[in-house]
Amino acid sequence: MKFMMITKSVAGAPPPSPEQMAELGRFTEEMLKSGVVLLTGGMIRPSTGIQIRNAGGKITVTDGPYAETKELIDGFAIVEAKSREDAIAHATRFMNIVGDAQGEILRIFSPEDIPAH
Numbered sequence: 001m002k003f004m005m006i007t008k009s010v011a012g013a014p015p016p017s018p019e020q021m022a023e024l025g026r027f028t029e030e031m032l033k034s035g036v037v038l039l040t041g042g043m044i045r046p047s048t049g050i051q052i053r054n055a056g057g058k059i060t061v062t063d064g065p066y067a068e069t070k071e072l073i074d075g076f077a078i079v080e081a082k083s084r085e086d087a088i089a090h091a092t093r094f095m096n097i098v099g100d101a102q103g104e105i106l107r108i109f110s111p112e113d114i115p116a117h
Contacts, residue, residue, distance in 0.1 A: 002038070002108040003087045005077045005094070013100035023097050031079070036090060040077040074101070078108070 016024065031037035051062045077094075081087040087105050095101060 001081055001083065001087070002110055003079050003081055004104075004106045004108055005079060005087070005091050006104045006106070007074045007076070007094070007098065008102045008104075009072050009074050010100050010102055016098055020097060020099060024094075027094065027097055031077075031090070036079050036081070038078045038080055040075065042075040043073050 028037065028040060032040070049064045051060075051064070053060045053062075079087060079090055081090060084105075084107075091103060091105055095103060
């Protein structure tokens with residue numbers, strides 16, 4: 001199973017210390033080498049993303065930066081996990097390293113999820 005894990009900063013939380021960043025680097029290297037983490041990255045600040053919307057067949061594209069929000073996406077990882085519980089365990093290890101943060105674990109639909117006919 002593949003999952004997307006998203007980490008969001010929490011308003012007022014201190015940034016990770018140099019020690020936390022070093023531990024995070026070791027953790028990330030371990031997860032990449034083991035094949036659990038397939039892809040990972042962080043977001044560029046300030047948010048300069050692009051929003052795209054389709055409303056009634058009309059496409060609207062809006063360039064950032066956008067108004068401040070209480071929670072900004074800091075980073076993401078695409079992981080391969082044996083189960084939902086395995087994904088939660090990986091995310092828990094990560095969160096214990098980074099400290100105050102919030103995250104989401106989203107299952108990614110893939111071809112093997114399609115039942116054979």
